[in-house]
Amino acid sequence: MNHRQTLEFLLYDWLQAESLSARSRFAEHTRATFDAVLDTCERIAREKYAPFNRLVDTEEPRFDGEKVILPQATHEAYRAYAESGMLSAAQDYDIGGMQLPYTVEAAANSFFALASISINPALLTVGNANLLMAHGSPLQQKVFAHNEFSGRFSGTMCLSEPQAGSSLSDIATRAVPDAQDDASWEQDPLGPRYRLTGHKMWISAGEHELSENIIHLVLAKIPGPDGKLVPGTKGISLFIVPKKLVDTEGRLTGERNDVALAGLNHKLGWRGTSNTLLNFGEGKYPVAGRAGAIGYRVGEPGRGLSYMFHMMNEARIAIGMAATMLGLAGYYASLDYAKNRPQGRPVGEGGKDAAKPPVRIIEHADVRRMLLAQKAYGEGALALNLLCARLVDERYTGTPESAEEARLLLEVLTPIAKSWPSENCLEANSLAIQVHGGYGYTRDFPVEQYWRDNRLNMIHEGTHGIQAMDLLGRKVLMEGGRGLTLLAERMRASAARAQAEPALREPAQALTLALAQIGQATQEAWATGQPSEALANAVPYLQAFGHTVLAWVWLDVALATLRADATLSKAQSVGRMGAMQYFYHYELPKIGAWLQVVRQRDMTCANLPEEAF
Template identity: 45%
Template sequence: MAPFLSKRDLQFQLFEVLDTARLPERPRFAEHSREVYQDILNVAYGVAEKYFANHARAADVNEPHIEGGKVKLLPEAKQALEAFRDAGFFSAHHDEALGGLQLPWVVMQAVQAHFQAANPGTSSYSFLTIGNANLQRVFASPEQQEKYMRPLLEGRWFGTMALSEPHAGSGLADITTTATPREDGTYSITGTKMWISGGEHELSENIVHLVLARIKGAPAGVKGISLFLVPRYRIDADGSVGQGEAKQSNHVVLAGLNHKMGHRGTTNTLLNFGEGGETIGELVGEPGRGLAQMFHMMNEARIGVGMGAVMSGYAGYLASLEYARDRRQGRPASNRDPQAEPVPIIEHADVRRMLLRQKVFVEGGLSLALYAASLVDDLNTGPEDGRADTALLLDLLTPIAKSWPSKYSQEALSDAIQVMGGAGYTRDTPVEMYYRDNRLNPIHEGTEGIQGNDLLGRKLTQASGRGLEVLLARMEADLQAAEGHEELADIRAGLQEAIRQSTAALQSLLRRAPELGPDLFLANANAALDMVGHTVVGWMWLRQALAAARALPEARSSDRDFYQGKLHAARFFARYELPRVRTWAELLASADPTTLEMQESWF
């Protein structure tokens, strides 16, 4: 069985491409060292392998179902999340005072990546719980944190985010769930939420829902939306929920389970609030700030979804790579001797093409996901005077970090199936499952369409385009650092050309924005997402290639292969992928109106 993650590449990304080893120079991380990070990652690998990878397929075959009114999951899921808790991962990035290790977010993301790779379905419960707690840490009152966040950090309760409703998925402005003030300052919540992952289960003592709702009388649209903490079970004065029958329902009622193509280990629910009794919730922060607050969790979730996509793609790459080395079939075109032994299929150019495509998509995606995570650290603990720029850059990269791996890991996984042929199409191998699992990622936490509009309509223009300036300056700095490295010539030239084409297209479009109007300006946002995405990942490949070129002269022999692989993959990205940027740039610059001109009756 192929490994689910490349330890060597993770090392490379964290400690050779990124400056993670120097984070302990910052006061918050003073107790850490590269060795500490390494030990933690080793623990993560061990737990992920033993407790998560063990039931990935079983969770796919035996999806959550309702039995006796309760959501039934595999016992292995509970064991896995207990092992995750026992390793301290629910709180590892939090303050020591809260029981945490003050891990940098980039290391925390690398930790989570192990579980996403080993078993995306089961890891969703911890993923959502961590995100929920992070939101509370920023916006909830100290009392609320003590009541609702502490148990999440301790892994005793789990969390969800409850945004969508049956009639409002991408269009959150139209949610109708209602919060009616009660005399004690809490709210009575009524309404129905759809697509709630982890919305009901017996894995934890309680579930804390973060619920978007309108306070009675609030204005229409997003300005009327507020955020509420809503527990599954009512909480006693001492902060506990009791045991078994003693638990008091808060009347969040399971109305149905969704049955998905993949990602089946994550129970996905339709929930009725206020059914058969009162559902009581607490307002988080000020009224009308719900969507902005939720976006704190959402932005983190988007980068995390991107990381999950990377890891599904990566696991598929490793599986198909092992297969391609092992499976013998056919001969090269230059050797038609039927007596010759068939060669391992990795020898065939088209199989290598599919493996290289997977390599550049998943390793490029991993670079991007960790880079984005490192910006979160810079924002929180980096030099004060760079933080405004860092925030804009992170904002700009978030829709790309979410959507690019979601899309291109799916292409990678299609290639993984293709490399493995009929075997890859059967359920005897894992790649068909990864392919089904990852197809969720372009949909949840903001569809690809949402990300495109976010990038082109907001992130590229906010603060007078300062985010793009920061991005360009950083790419330029790396291009300059790569000068003089002969072996990087292709990737440098390819990236420079992609940057030139992309910026020219954006400038042209922005210049014409007033005359185009908002609909036409955004009509080809999807091309912007691909164009900027490929350019940014081209930059990630330059950074990887530069690190490899620097390390190669002194490298030991096994490491030499690794670095040569990085250099050659960077070349492949420059020659096979970056040329696609021109097509997207030309389409974007043309402000093509074809989709808008299409009439509904013509379909």
């Protein structure tokens, strides 16, 4: 079964993406146009991305003192992607977009992640532009976002600093009004104009020559009325800081902004993407004879972090999809290897007969276990990410009631959509190496690179610990638990439908039990009302919650498989049902151990004295 078949089943048979054409925003689309987008992206990924995956891993970005050098293949991939229109796929027709459902956009983009996640020339551009479309002024949208959607400009997000990674309240980058005269700074057409000074770390695609300009979205603190920086997150505002200054028509003025590359980070994976340390306002490129990077404030002062969450949540789902596709890439590679690699003899009556020829390793039970685990992780994660994309479409084009439900479900599912694939599809990559045996950790085969690339995703856009505290500390409690209650209702509805199918009664009962365990653990974690006790085991809670969500997704996919059975090949149907059974038999039972420490509010880890480590 190939990736296209899996995508089409999930899009059309499970998520009913064709029905979106009945909505006014998508009225000009049909399945034919959706398929045409998939065809285009599959072709570009095959021609411009896949052949160069190893090249961009070995020819890392380098700085020649003036500019960052990337392989020509990356430039060609960026150009092809921009020309395809995928940067503006979901945008309005009147700004050059396709008004494509996000569900289809996410599915189409999966081909690029599968072919080479490391090339990834438009990594954060769309999220950057979408944030400006939501919170920027009309002119900021026209000058910056629209040019990002066309591919003329690219974008970044600048949050972390060398001394403050995930602790954004501790950032030290500051922005002060560019008040050379007392009136102009606040009346600049592009937004209130500030001078920024500080350092930002781990900035993906922070310096390159792929586009005419790079638009940095930068979090910085501004002075309060007393002239002092406001402590904590309340003092954080958001600024547009272009690499090259532009006029109100988006034309380059010819002047470089005071943003300088301080260094390139050389990472375990994603080596084809430049990852940078940027200095803002150090005076290397003084503007109007003065140090300080010019930045235009987005929206209201002090609301920078809330604005940035618009982009961060998009990025979290995108990282989940990246992790998913790396897991599937490893699965496809190890499946091909297992079908063609002869080694060993089958275990049977009379023991092994050395006189007989060796069998292909896919005939060994443990190799099949490893392959089925990869399939269950990868295809289940793909279903989860496409489900989240479908909820995005519902949030923006559904009825008021369905849109509100989609909002609540996305709040609860986003930590899972990011964290579950990044942990379990990494495990899939580890299993892909194991299937290859000793060859798996050589560069003769691609699976070692897939593992290295995927290892970054457990940290990208918020570590497991951060996602876990977000889930147990905020998302399941928010608005009186409305999101958790709604998700539980959806799960119970799937289980009720599955009870009517003889082949699904056992997993339906298992899901119902797992859901009850999650509910009980949530209550007992917070029984004392002490965050230190409740959150001490937030990660095991996240793991159990994620496995329960994936069990629900697999059960719902199994229901769709039974509905579409007559139109599917036997291999598709049996394979999908087998992956569902694997998940319920081998994976879902793990939640008992994870939830035990949550229910007991076990403080073993939290209370162990430092000197005991």
